[in-house]
Amino acid sequence: xxxxxxxxxxxxxxxxxxxxxxxxxxxxxxxxxxxxxxxxxxxxxxxxxxxxxxxxxxxxxxxxxxxxxxxxxxxxxxxxxxxxxxxxxxxxxxxxxxxxxxxxxxxxxxxxxxxxxxxxxxxxxxxxxxxxxxxxxxxxxxxxxxxxxxxxxxxxxxxxxxxxxxxxxxxxxxxxxxxxxxxxxxxxxxxxxxxxxxxxxxxxxxxxxxxxxxxxxxxxxxxxxxxxxxxxxxxxxxxxxxxxxxxxxxxxxxxxxxxxxxxxxxxxxxxxxxxxxxxxxxxx
Amino acid sequence: xxxxxxxxxxxxxxxxxxxxxxxxxxxxxxxxxxxxxxxxxxxxxxxxxxxxxxxxxxxxxxxxxxxxxxxxxxxxxxxxxxxxxxxxxxxxxxxxxxxxxxxxxxxxxxxxxxxxxxxxxxxxxxxxxxxxxxxxxxxxxxxxxxxxxxxxxxxxxxxxxxxxxxxxxxxxxxxxxxxxxxxxxxxxxxxxxxxxxxxxxxxxxxxxxxxxxxxxxxxxxxxxxxxxxxxxxxxxxxxxxxxxxxxxxxxxxxxxxxxxxxxxxxxxxxxxxxxxxxxxxxxxxxxxxxxxxxxxxxxxxxxxxxxxxxxxxxxxxxxxxxx
Numbered sequence: 001x002x003x004x005x006x007x008x009x010x011x012x013x014x015x016x017x018x019x020x021x022x023x024x025x026x027x028x029x030x031x032x033x034x035x036x037x038x039x040x041x042x043x044x045x046x047x048x049x050x051x052x053x054x055x056x057x058x059x060x061x062x063x064x065x066x067x068x069x070x071x072x073x074x075x076x077x078x079x080x081x082x083x084x085x086x087x088x089x090x091x092x093x094x095x096x097x098x099x100x101x102x103x104x105x106x107x108x109x110x111x112x113x114x115x116x117x118x119x120x121x122x123x124x125x126x127x128x129x130x131x132x133x134x135x136x137x138x139x140x141x142x143x144x145x146x147x148x149x150x151x152x153x154x155x156x157x158x159x160x161x162x163x164x165x166x167x168x169x170x171x172x173x174x175x176x177x178x179x180x181x182x183x184x185x186x187x188x189x190x191x192x193x194x195x196x197x198x199x200x201x202x203x204x205x206x207x208x209x210x211x212x213x214x215x216x217x218x219x220x221x222x223x224x225x226x227x228x229x230x231x232x233x234x235x236x237x238x239x240x241x242x243x244x245x246x247x248x249x250x251x252x253x254x255x256x257x258x259x260x261x262x263x264x265x266x267x268x269x270x271x272x273x274x275x276x277x278x279x280x281x282x283x284x
Numbered sequence: 285x286x287x288x289x290x291x292x293x294x295x296x297x298x299x300x301x302x303x304x305x306x307x308x309x310x311x312x313x314x315x316x317x318x319x320x321x322x323x324x325x326x327x328x329x330x331x332x333x334x335x336x337x338x339x340x341x342x343x344x345x346x347x348x349x350x351x352x353x354x355x356x357x358x359x360x361x362x363x364x365x366x367x368x369x370x371x372x373x374x375x376x377x378x379x380x381x382x383x384x385x386x387x388x389x390x391x392x393x394x395x396x397x398x399x400x401x402x403x404x405x406x407x408x409x410x411x412x413x414x415x416x417x418x419x420x421x422x423x424x425x426x427x428x429x430x431x432x433x434x435x436x437x438x439x440x441x442x443x444x445x446x447x448x449x450x451x452x453x454x455x456x457x458x459x460x461x462x463x464x465x466x467x468x469x470x471x472x473x474x475x476x477x478x479x480x481x482x483x484x485x486x487x488x489x490x491x492x493x494x495x496x497x498x499x500x501x502x503x504x505x506x507x508x509x510x511x512x513x514x515x516x517x518x519x520x521x522x523x524x525x526x527x528x529x530x531x532x533x534x535x536x537x538x539x540x541x542x543x544x545x546x547x548x549x550x551x552x553x554x555x556x557x558x559x560x561x562x563x564x565x566x567x568x569x570x571x572x573x574x575x576x577x578x579x580x581x582x583x584x585x586x587x588x589x590x591x592x593x594x595x596x597x598x599x600x601x602x603x604x605x606x607x
Binding site for chain 2: 097
């Protein structure tokens with residue numbers, strides 16, 4: 001009734017504000033994308049062009065830089081390393097996380113609340129604090145330079161956030177479903193696999209996306225654990241490339257923008273999941 | 285039965301099970317095995333690679349140790365004394381705190397303001413929101429590199445400023461110790477403002493439209509509605525954003541390492557860059573661990589104070605429910 005008489009946007013009263021809003025939006029978007037556009041666009045110029053006029057348009061368009069990077073074996077090695085690390089981290093986080101969250105959410109057992117507290121306490125231990133001892137530990141294990149030296153610590157450090165997000169999800173599945181499944185002869189594991197997992201799909205996707213994002217962008221851990229370019233992930237590789245070929249500005253720009261692409265494609269689509277995950281902790 | 289309609293037949297709950305006697309729900313012995321069987325993998329990885337290294341950091345911090353050789357030169361609190369008497373570390377600590385405060389004071393209001401504007405009905409709102417989110421999804425390395433390429437003296441950014449009419453000499457954005465810290469903060473704002481805006485927008489979506497209508501009916505102006513209704517109701521979102529921002533600012537490493545490496549003249553050093561520099565670069569694992577422990581306690585104290593004072597109500601559901 002009220003909504004019929006008062007337009008929700010207040011459009012009739014605040015029309016004058018619309019141009020201002022668009023102006024602000026335009027400025028924010030311009031400032032936001034300018035650096036990205038700069039890097040991508042200047043990857044299409046030669047270093048000579050860039051030196052002549054640092055903020056010009058590609059004339060003519062040069063494809064060699066991008067072709068060079070795409071033909072660079074190191075780029076693909078690092079791309080593959082990043083992919084392996086991110087996929088393995090995501091799988092590890094989701095599988096181990098959902099198993100632990102399942103029992104915490106749906107079982108009564110001695111030590112349950114202690115277990116949950118232990119996992120949530122992990123939010124207080126940032127990776128930065130642990131990274132030097134991790135380095136010495138993994139060196140002792142002979143794992144430096146091995147992708148596992150990044151994957152396993154990443155899984156461990158994602159566990160707290162994962163369990164905090166998943167426990168409420170798994171708990172919200174009504175107990176009646178469990179009873180019904182039990183009456184129909186499903187074991188508790190059968191209930192977990194056939195009912196709980198499918199129903200908690202959105203939560204699993206959120207957790208997985210956050211794990212993937214974090215892993216794909218990670219720098220400190222791969223920097224310390226992986227060492228040389230051939231075993232590095234993309235963020236470390238980009239940094240190596242920019243140092244090694246600092247004279248080849250155009251090449252560095254092309255390498256940088258190609259390193260952006262997978263993140264941009266994947267994460268733009270996953271935006272809602274990431275935000276959902278970050279705000280999920282508030283809604284509890 | 286609710287299951288089939290929820291899961292659209294993917295889960296065949298209703299499938300008749302041949303000889304299935306109704307079972308009792310508590311089966312203690314088997315359940316205990318299942319519980320710990322399920323929890324064990326996560327627990328082992330978590331204890332081995334989160335708890336253990338943190339404990340080791342605390343232990344190492346009492347030793348003079350280069351990371352190799354035997355751990356036998358116990359020096360008590362000397363590493364901590366050394367950290368707190370090193371002007372470079374104190375500068376790094378001050379930089380961290382400054383970034384925490386500046387982020388809250390500048391990025392917060394900016395994000396709320398922009399989110400309020402963008403929450404109106406706009407053409408292309410989805411596109412705008414997606415674009416605003418772009419910096420957040422880039423790694424700090426890639427973003428930092430992009431800015432490093434744009435900011436050299438006489439580089440594209442300077443040329444752009446000249447074309448805007450600033451013909452004079454530009455500051456050395458990354459090389460001047462008096463300027464570099466502000467450049468760093470500007471780049472961080474670029475990187476994280478989008479996330480703040482998106483979070484605020486998500487929070488705004490949760491505020492019922494009816495409240496605005498009621499306020500409008502009562503004759504409130506748009507500004508009054510925002511100030512009296514929207515912003516107070518945005519409280520939980522602002523508080524969780526502030527928490528993420530504080531923790532992130534205290535851990536800051538990647539962007540600084542790429543952009544300035546902590547320089548020039550340690551002007552942009554943070555606790556984390558200082559720690560990696562001495563721990564990894566100079567193999568002083570003992571001293572580096574002491575810095576890590578200090579970093580941990582600074583984060584912990586701030587987090588606890590914040591949680592006690594501000595967050596308790598919001599987080600109540602998430603953190604305490606399992607207990």
